[in-house]
Amino acid sequence: MLYQVATAALSPADIAFPIRRIFRSQKNAECVLGDVTNIDLAQKNVTIDNAQEIDFDYLVVATGATHSYFGKEDWGIRAPGLKTIEDALLIRKRILLAFEEAENELDEQSRRAKLTFIIVGGGPTGVELAGALRQIAVNEIQKDYRYVDTASARIMLVEANERILKSFHPSLSTHAARDLEKLGVELRLNSRVTAIDEQGVIIGEERIDANNVFWAAGVLASPLGKTLGVELDRAGRVIVNPDLSVPGHPDIFVAGDLASVSNSKNGQLVPGVAPAAMQMGTYVATVIKQEVMSQVRLEDRKPFAYRDKGSMATIGKAKAIADIHGWKFTGFFAWLLWSVVHLMFLITFRSKLFVMLNWGFTYVFHATGARLITGEFKPRIRKFRDVTPN
């Protein structure tokens, strides 16, 4: 639900929770805050902050993934991605500042650029961000501005494939595309961003002036994978055994987005989605627990089997698509389903209640819950509106 933080609907604390607190009652669990800078497979220890070594009997690496700019890493500054709370707060600030600056901008062309948002990548993150952004512009902030019609904001979703949400059934992609277009999001399929600079982007041959570019395209596995010294796939994921252990090291597991593994049930690659990561976590925990309890290594660990419980994506305020075991849902009902499932997976009752109330308020009163511009910012150079009292 990071995209809801990025679009000012929720506060970070609504969706995030201290790990240390989760383990409060599990007295054999300890939390150490630090960067793992090295993993020594032979000595069986990890180094933290280049300073502290911690020995292990078993190790589970679950550092996930970040964005890939396909070798154009300098795009990162201009086109932030959405993988962390910090990313979400940065995008929130940029979105809110864009409208502030447009309001005070006299030059028509500059104002258009400030009100143009390019979202690169038509997967669930891109679709959800584009929909939510369009929703704010049209429904929630329009009346707060005097000179700019925020509903004129141009929100463009750029996808290299011939359809958005390509992990879904084509009929759902079509439905989602239609919903997005009805909302006013411009779709550019079969299109690639070939340049991003201060003025905007180049898509194919076309230059589009846009001050706001957000990245929802490439995924790159956490760099920690490399330090293991074992084979990685093209995205940098660790190619693990069917039991999620690192080849040659049965005591070292990789779980979540950093793992590249085939589903033992059908041979297909397990997708990098939250349900798969949660199932991997449970699987690895069970394997370790059984071995520790019985004091022997299981010779035949059952291979990891991914159970696809379905997938969903929201489109704007009260629409979504969902595919649950082949049952396809769209529109308001799919959105209800999405809401219930996402509330369920929030960790505390408090979060569930607060997020539900927040959604309720936003739904009824068209008011976002966390519309704050915080931290440092520098206004861009602009041509000012000449404000004189009447």
Add this chain to the structure above:
Amino acid sequence: MLYQVATAALSPADIAFPIRRIFRSQKNAECVLGDVTNIDLAQKNVTIDNAQEIDFDYLVVATGATHSYFGKEDWGIRAPGLKTIEDALLIRKRILLAFEEAENELDEQSRRAKLTFIIVGGGPTGVELAGALRQIAVNEIQKDYRYVDTASARIMLVEANERILKSFHPSLSTHAARDLEKLGVELRLNSRVTAIDEQGVIIGEERIDANNVFWAAGVLASPLGKTLGVELDRAGRVIVNPDLSVPGHPDIFVAGDLASVSNSKNGQLVPGVAPAAMQMGTYVATVIKQEVMSQVRLEDRKPFAYRDKGSMATIGKAKAIADIHGWKFTGFFAWLLWSVVHLMFLITFRSKLFVMLNWGFTYVFHATGARLITGEFKPRIRKFRDVTPN
């Protein structure tokens, strides 16, 4: 309620609200986001971001105050104050990181320093921060740590005066001091911090190792006061006429913490507190409205009269002191009063509801609502705990 953000009880969005949104329905009001860099009294215009000039008929300057380090401005980095949302988030991060670092620190002396919090200044902000901090350490996070007893955190409130909360009646100061000490806050009265460095502070002759120093002592008026070119008081406040206008400029007003004015009712200096600022706002608005409506300048503007409705400060979780027209309240009832009044002044019903629910949860479940470490941070150099599996 910034101190509640600083101590992870509330999220920024719970207590802050976009100004632009407040004026949504008041169509003759416009918001411009920018830094006022100059005010030209003769030409009657303000300059924004060194670039844009805006003319005015009337001007109200209400930029408030920031902290003063009494000429030791380099203390600012080591001892942040608490005047903005950003300040609160910085202090929150430092508090939460202090416990994280202490948990993993082997050296006894270093751990003590990490768990020592010095709060400079025994006014309401210092008292509320000290109380809330002690409350978290004792009640809310203790069970989450394995090595460190967070309740052993040393929280010291340093006050140069012979009593804390010196704007209150001495009997209330005494009561508050007793409550704080019962909670475990160490009071240092008649004491001055004479140095702050990487290791800690010097109070009088005594050096105290402390990694966490927070500043709640001096108040310095906004630097914008200086650009007016009129007489300022010692704290940099603009000495205004009884109608809050700048001497010689009846169309230019200063309201809030930046104004230095005597109460026309009793000749005493109006204190720099929120109720006074709100009353000044209403007063100036009324003066301007009357003049604009009647198209003439009122020759005899009634002087500004401050009505002291009372003052309050909380001490920890469910205690407070309050002085309402000479009626003195302490303990739980004063805290209830504080809570009701502060809920009332939150701008939206949504904020009122969310803050109330947050307090309820914290009260019942001893769980803070926004315990997040966000943004960049660098671990300090430390001697690590040697963690080995059992």
